[in-house]
Amino acid sequence: MIVTLTPNPSVDHALVIDELERGEVLRAADARLDAGGKGVNVSRALAANGAETVAVVPVGGHQGHLLADLLGATGVSHRDVPISGAIRMNVSVLEPDGTTTKLNEPGPVLSEAETRAMVDATLSAAEGAAWVAVCGSLPPGVSTDVYSDLADGVRARGARFVVDSSGAPFLAAVATKPNLIKPNHEELAELVGHDLPTLRDVLAAARELVTSGIEIVAVSLGADGALLVTEGDAAHAQAKVTTPVSTVGAGDCMLAGLLHGLASGLPISEALVGGVAWGSAAVALPGSSVPTPDDVRRVAPALSPELPLSLELGH
Numbered sequence: 001m002i003v004t005l006t007p008n009p010s011v012d013h014a015l016v017i018d019e020l021e022r023g024e025v026l027r028a029a030d031a032r033l034d035a036g037g038k039g040v041n042v043s044r045a046l047a048a049n050g051a052e053t054v055a056v057v058p059v060g061g062h063q064g065h066l067l068a069d070l071l072g073a074t075g076v077s078h079r080d081v082p083i084s085g086a087i088r089m090n091v092s093v094l095e096p097d098g099t100t101t102k103l104n105e106p107g108p109v110l111s112e113a114e115t116r117a118m119v120d121a122t123l124s125a126a127e128g129a130a131w132v133a134v135c136g137s138l139p140p141g142v143s144t145d146v147y148s149d150l151a152d153g154v155r156a157r158g159a160r161f162v163v164d165s166s167g168a169p170f171l172a173a174v175a176t177k178p179n180l181i182k183p184n185h186e187e188l189a190e191l192v193g194h195d196l197p198t199l200r201d202v203l204a205a206a207r208e209l210v211t212s213g214i215e216i217v218a219v220s221l222g223a224d225g226a227l228l229v230t231e232g233d234a235a236h237a238q239a240k241v242t243t244p245v246s247t248v249g250a251g252d253c254m255l256a257g258l259l260h261g262l263a264s265g266l267p268i269s270e271a272l273v274g275g276v277a278w279g280s281a282a283v284a285l286p287g288s289s290v291p292t293p294d295d296v297r298r299v300a301p302a303l304s305p306e307l308p309l310s311l312e313l314g315h
């Protein structure tokens with residue numbers, strides 16, 4: 001069982017347009033709503049692939065009702081923590097060449113009592129779980145101290161602690177030495193404080209984090225696939241997507257596939273290949289859609305026989 005906590009969930013509103021032009025009236029050719037936020041997406045992807053998961057979410061306002069409805073429609077089991085503010089709606093703008101522009105709201109202010117209730121709900125769901133993944137930004141009012149409460153509580157219940165975030169909250173979370181972190185290329189550069197132009201640089205940065213006490217560092221690298229590093233191992237995998245449609249949620253689906261593989265006892269390189277398959281399959285789908293097993297079967301992920309260390313990233 002994999003538990004997710006999304007401290008700052010959203011309803012994701014994806015708009016398909018021809019070309020993004022500042023200051024113009026742009027007519028969307030298509031639009032869709034999905035339950036969103038990083039942990040929510042991880043749980044949606046797991047549920048779509050038959051894996052046991054529970055999503056813990058603070059819920060408030062009209063968008064909160066909509067989120068609960070959307071989650072209910074996808075069959076994801078969720079524990080709602082009532083809050084007085086309204087959760088956010090995040091907009092993504094999708095262009096035909098696959099370019100995705102994301103506009104994320106800050107989210108509602110959570111009181112201390114609401115934050116405590118969110119931690120308690122997560123720790124109660126963590127009883128008997130294999131992994132607990134805390135994913136995405138923190139809403140205003142939530143101190144980064146929340147990560148040490150969660151890390152201690154999750155470990156006391158015998159589960160493994162996963163974090164995926166960005167900026168200052170991610171730095172604070174990394175200080176608790178999670179069992180697994182999933183930065184993307186930019187987030188890893190933020191964590192180590194310098195640019196990482198090649199896979200060799202990414203490997204060195206991931207090794208630095210492993211040496212500091214994090215068991216598994218999984219770095220998602222967009223079209224360049226993903227690199228997974230542990231104390232004794234490093235693996236890279238990639239899958240080509242001929243027509244990218246939306247990258248929203250791709251990182252979350254990659255993390256879901258990876259955790260599913262690890263929870264099923266796969267060796268890390270095979271779990272990585274699964275993660276890349278789920279992430280790349282998500283890129284071929286609209287909005288924040290998560291892939292089904294059929295979608296995953298359509299991509300052909302490959303484990304690199306040797307690490308392509310000179311690969312220049314993002315080209």
Ligand SMILES: Nc1ncnc2c1ncn2[C@@H]1O[C@H](COP(=O)(O)OP(=O)(O)O)[C@@H](O)[C@H]1O
Pocket residue numbers: 183184185219220221222223224225226239240241244247248249250251252254275276277279280283
């Ligand atoms: N253009 C793409 N082509 C193929 N796979 C992609 C592409 N963009 C993302 N992916 C897949 O999705 C995963 C997550 O993407 P990434 O953009 O790194 O994450 P995030 O959404 O966290 O920024 C990658 O590891 C890769 O497997």
Ligand SMILES: O=P(O)(O)OC[C@H]1O[C@](O)(COP(=O)(O)O)[C@@H](O)[C@@H]1O
Pocket residue numbers: 008010011012035036037038039041090104135136137138166247248249250251252253288
């Ligand atoms: O919490 P944050 O960092 O604002 O991100 C939330 C947004 O990220 C998403 O979880 C998508 O994440 P990724 O594209 O990084 O996988 C959206 O569903 C959501 O709107």
